[in-house]
Amino acid sequence: SYELTQPPSVSVSPGQTARVTCSGDALPKQYAYWYQQKPGQAPVLVIYKDSERPSGIPERFSGSSSGTTVTLTISGVQAEDEADYYCQSADSNGTYYVVFGGGTKLTVL
């Protein structure tokens, strides 16, 4: 089975920059998507196709890709950004419709 690997947790102080990584062998060939999930709420898409931002998502959210790792960057982190973040992609053969990473808990200190 194909796996996307994320760190379980990331901590950052308000106003600093948070970086959440996601690693997978197929990421050089497949786009990545990022979701934010706050407690008790459904996930919300924050980045699509590696670096595109949906309408309504603040500009402080950005995405990038380098080799087998994609990164979600949140610049000038605010307390409201504390949430779980999930990456999503697929394997290079299209064996699976999509795959999610295990999720990263972002804590704003």
Added chain:
Amino acid sequence: EVQLLESGGGLVQPGGSLRLSCAASGFTFSIYDMSWVRQAPGKGLEWVSAISGGGGTTYYADSVKGRFTISRDNSKNTLYLQMNSLRAEDTALYYCTKVTIHLGGLPYFDYWGQGTLVTVSS
């Protein structure tokens, strides 16, 4: 405004069956893939199943293949998930999602319902 409203969750014994429904509104239902994504208590997201707009193509995660069946009724704007031979590990909040695929991209989930809870326990 896109709305997805799930129903049908509940408590079921191991080996039992349950049928989830998702009523969709606010978009042209029949032209979009739809999908189910679940989340076990305190755990991460797991993609479960997807279906093409016309209903002719279906996809399943290995963990549910042969036990779950996804379907849709485009005349009623409703998505379904028939779950048979349920196991304790199927306990989760099941989200109905609308799927979008950009040219050259992968499927992704741009709208989510609030979920319906399935608990498999004796």
